[in-house]
Amino acid sequence: xxxxxxxxxxxxxxxxxxxxxxxxxxxxxxxxxxxxxxxxxxxxxxxxxxxxxxxxxxxxxxxxxxxxxxxxxxxxxxxxxxxxxxxxxxxxxxxxxxxxxxxxxxxxxx
Amino acid sequence: xxxxxxxxxxxxxxxxxxxxxxxxxxxxxxxxxxxxxxxxxxxxxxxxxxxxxxxxxxxxxxxxxxxxxxxxxxxxxxxxxxxxxxxxxxxxxxxxxxxxxxxxxxxxxxxxx
Numbered sequence: 001x002x003x004x005x006x007x008x009x010x011x012x013x014x015x016x017x018x019x020x021x022x023x024x025x026x027x028x029x030x031x032x033x034x035x036x037x038x039x040x041x042x043x044x045x046x047x048x049x050x051x052x053x054x055x056x057x058x059x060x061x062x063x064x065x066x067x068x069x070x071x072x073x074x075x076x077x078x079x080x081x082x083x084x085x086x087x088x089x090x091x092x093x094x095x096x097x098x099x100x101x102x103x104x105x106x107x108x109x110x
Numbered sequence: 111x112x113x114x115x116x117x118x119x120x121x122x123x124x125x126x127x128x129x130x131x132x133x134x135x136x137x138x139x140x141x142x143x144x145x146x147x148x149x150x151x152x153x154x155x156x157x158x159x160x161x162x163x164x165x166x167x168x169x170x171x172x173x174x175x176x177x178x179x180x181x182x183x184x185x186x187x188x189x190x191x192x193x194x195x196x197x198x199x200x201x202x203x204x205x206x207x208x209x210x211x212x213x214x215x216x217x218x219x220x221x222x223x
Contacts, residue, residue, distance in 0.1 A: 006152075034211065043200065043214040044153070089152060096160060096207040097143070097168060102152040 002027040004092050006101025013080050014109050021075045021104045023090035030092040030099075033066060033073045038087045038103075047088075048075070080108045113137065116201050116215040123191050123222050131186045131218050133201030141207040142184040143168075144176060146197040147217075153200065159184055160207045191222045 005024045013019050023033075031052035036044035050057045050064045050073065057064050063076040073092075077084055085108045091098040114135040123129050135142065144156040155168030159178040173195060175187045184203075188195055201215040 009150075043216050045214070046211050049211065093208075096141075096166070097155055097158060098153075098212065100153040102150060 002099050004090060004099045004101040006090050006104060008104060009102065010105045012107045012109060015080060015082060017080055019077045019080055019106055021088055021090070023073050023101050025071050025092035025099070027092060027094050028071070029094035032093040033064070034091050034098070035064060035075050036089045036091070038089065044089060082108050082110055084108050114201060114203055114213055114215040116218050118218060120219040123220065125191055125193060125222055127191050129188045129191055131199055133184045133186070133215055134182050135203045136182065137203060137213070138181060139203035139205050141204045142178065143202040143212065144184070144186045145200045145202065146170065147200060148197050156186065193222045196220060196222045
């Protein structure tokens with residue numbers, strides 16, 4: 001069935017360093033790839049998304065890259081700050097639903 | 111109401127009891143979704159609705175039912191709760207069903223004993 005694999009499950013970085021989270025999807029019909037950030041005890045919130053006709057998208061310190069041939073997409077956070085500490089979820093969507101990855105817990109160490 | 115709301119915030123329930131989790135949105139979104147979130151498993155889709163009057167099954171629909179009588183409300187019912195349904199439940203909505211940002215409610219933490 002359709003699935004999205006997300007790695008790593010946990011990631012610790014020093015403040016100011018970069019963080020990269022990677023996802024791989026199986027459904028070749030997927031054409032929309034959102035990333036959600038979930039702080040402890042809060043709801044998931046969209047931080048960036050990319051559609052299949054674009055290879056890269058940036059928003060300040062956050063960027064997402066997409067390789068449709070390899071079915072990979074990645075989240076890049078530069079100059080990490082303590083407030084970036086959260087769980088990040090990737091998702092792939094082709095039709096009516098998202099398939100979410102299992103999440104990456106990012107810890108930014110001061 | 112602003113955005114999407116859920117009720118109750120949390121609930122402890124005896125096994126075998128019936129429970130309805132409520133979800134309401136005021137954004138006039140056509141599509142609505144119910145997810146459960148369990149540690150290490152991410153967010154899994156239970157049921158969804160493309161528009162008022164229609165519903166569909168997600169990845170883990172067994173033991174749950176939904177209805178969509180109008181645009182704003184999308185209740186989730188557990189007919190006879192079991193301990194494996196202990197989870198955090200999130201309702202979400204999006205403008206349309208295809209490739210749009212989903213907005214999540216604050217969640218309901220459900221414990222079935």
